[in-house]
Amino acid sequence: MSSVRLSLIPYNYILFLMSSVRLSLIPYNYILFLMSSVRLSLIPYDYILFLMSSVRLSLIPYNYILFLMSSVRLSLIPYNYILFLMSSVRLSLIPYNYILFLMSSVRLSLIPYDYILFLMSSVRLSLIPYDYILFLMSSVRLSLIPYNYILFLMSSVRLSLIPYDYILFLMSSVRLSLIPYDYILF
Structure with missing residues (x-):
């Protein structure tokens, strides 16, 4: 396979070859090389996923x-994948x-709440459009979000852009006794 110009091999044939060898015996780098040599748009979606799950993800460039x-x-x-x-x-x-983009492509209702929060804390909140933060917040069960986290989010969005009703809704969802007095006033 390394002796032929991959660009001359019909795409279906490459796929057939790949499925004929035991993937566990192919060096990880080679699988990646092959995958990049075929027109991805012609590969059945399930097959791409199968290949991806067959390589050690930690070795694949991000x-x-x-x-x-x-x-x-x-x-x-x-x-889940x-x-x-x-x-x-x-x-x-x-x-x-x-x-x-990924988060908006999965059904948020199926994502464990903790995971949404983890993702949200991994992105720089100041770069997220305000409306999107609100959309995410409304998609998780607020009662399961730690109170401090709601406050952190609220302080990260420009309050002047949040509809008043929504601020009130958020405030009523946190235990007011845990909110610093200065914050309530603000």
């Missing part, structure tokens, strides 16, 4: 995982906008 993820129709990827991938890459290296 940018490549992101590239692959953006090449498959996210709506067809099982939600997206989350697994996201937790396998160093979040600090993922462009903020991409995390947000």
Whole structure:
């Protein structure tokens, strides 16, 4: 396989070859090389996922995982798998906008609440559009969010852009006795 010009091999044949060898015996770098040599748009989505799960994610360059993820129709990827991938890459290296894009592609109601909070705390809140923070906050059960975290979020968005009703709703969701007096006044 390394002796032929991969660009001359019909895409289906490369896939057939790849499925004929035991993936566990292929050096990880080679799988990645092959995957980058085939037109991803022609590979069945399930197969890409299968390949990705067959390589040790910790050895895949972070940018490549992101590239692959953006090449498959996210709506067809099982939600748990997206989350697994996201937790396998160093979040600090993922462009903020991409995390947000991924988060909006999964059904938020199926994501464990703690995970949403973890993701939100991993992106620079000052770069997240205000409306999106509010959307996320309204998608998690507020009663499960630690009170301090709600306050932290509230202080990270420009309060003047939040609809008044929403501020009141948030305030009524936290135990007022835990809010510093100065903050209530503000």
